[in-house]
Amino acid sequence: MERQQDYAVEVEDLTVAYDAKPVLWDIDLKIPKGKLMAVVGPNGAGKTTLIKAMLGLLKPVTGAVRFLDGNDDIRTLKNRIGYVPQSGSVDWDFPATVQDVVLMGCYGKLGWIRRPGKPDVELAIQMLAKVGMQEYASRQISQLSGGQQQRVFLARALAQEAEVYFMDEPFKGVDAQTERAIVALLKELKEQNKTVVVVHHDLQTVPDYFDWVTLINLRVVACGPVEEVFHENNLKKTYQSSGTFLRGVM
Numbered sequence: 001m002e003r004q005q006d007y008a009v010e011v012e013d014l015t016v017a018y019d020a021k022p023v024l025w026d027i028d029l030k031i032p033k034g035k036l037m038a039v040v041g042p043n044g045a046g047k048t049t050l051i052k053a054m055l056g057l058l059k060p061v062t063g064a065v066r067f068l069d070g071n072d073d074i075r076t077l078k079n080r081i082g083y084v085p086q087s088g089s090v091d092w093d094f095p096a097t098v099q100d101v102v103l104m105g106c107y108g109k110l111g112w113i114r115r116p117g118k119p120d121v122e123l124a125i126q127m128l129a130k131v132g133m134q135e136y137a138s139r140q141i142s143q144l145s146g147g148q149q150q151r152v153f154l155a156r157a158l159a160q161e162a163e164v165y166f167m168d169e170p171f172k173g174v175d176a177q178t179e180r181a182i183v184a185l186l187k188e189l190k191e192q193n194k195t196v197v198v199v200h201h202d203l204q205t206v207p208d209y210f211d212w213v214t215l216i217n218l219r220v221v222a223c224g225p226v227e228e229v230f231h232e233n234n235l236k237k238t239y240q241s242s243g244t245f246l247r248g249v250m
């Protein structure tokens with residue numbers, strides 16, 4: 001029998017609307033622990049909205065989201081849940097160095113009162129090295145390219161040492177080398193039994209990068225192991241009427 005704690009995230013009957021217009025309908029999802037899950041669907045399908053609603057950044061019209069061990073209050077889970085927003089969605093008009101930004105990942109563990117100490121700084125530098133950005137540690141975050149900022153966001157999430165990560169298009173606008181580095185990080189997180197939910201647009205790479213997938217377009221078309229649900233029929237249902245060119249994907 002399935003037990004509550006087998007799931008990293010459970011979404012039940014979730015409906016989300018902007019200005020009374022629903023953009024996600026009746027979403028039910030169960031994401032088992034330790035999975036690398038892609039969320040795929042056409043532009044405007046509601047992928048970012050889903051992530052934000054799961055994180056409590058948007059208030060749903062109906063529905064519930066439960067995390068690890070059935071906890072439905074994300075505020076009590078702070079440092080156990082990590083979020084890498086879409087690059088470009090953060091406006092860095094205040095002065096902060098790359099290292100400062102990565103150290104922000106440690107605040108959940110530290111609390112706001114204790115200042116980060118030497119071990120925290122060492123962890124931050126170690127995580128920057130993982131994403132190939134250690135030489136930029138003292139650079140202002142605003143003076144980095146979009147792809148470099150994306151890597152710093154990843155380092156910040158890693159420094160948090162969370163159990164469940166949400167990443168909104170981490171591969172967007174990154175070069176091939178960075179893409180390989182991010183894939184290696186995802187695999188490393190999986191080896192540590194972390195759960196990672198990734199909004200992803202490149203259908204070709206889904207079977208290589210992920211073991212679980214949710215196909216979404218306003219509603220969930222399918223959710224499950226890639227080898228079971230990522231097939232032409234479901235892709236057609238997901239992308240029909242979106243005008244997306246699917247030939248050559250399967």
Ligand SMILES: Nc1ncnc2c1ncn2[C@@H]1O[C@H](COP(=O)(O)OP(=O)(O)OP(=O)(O)O)[C@@H](O)[C@H]1O
Binds near residue numbers: 018042045048049050
């Ligand atoms: N703040 C907002 N106010 C009103 N409508 C919004 C808002 N944000 C998103 N939407 C609408 O909600 C729908 C879902 O948007 P969302 O950004 O979640 O889609 P997505 O699947 O992430 O798209 P993309 O692949 O283009 O990033 C779209 O029709 C979008 O226009």
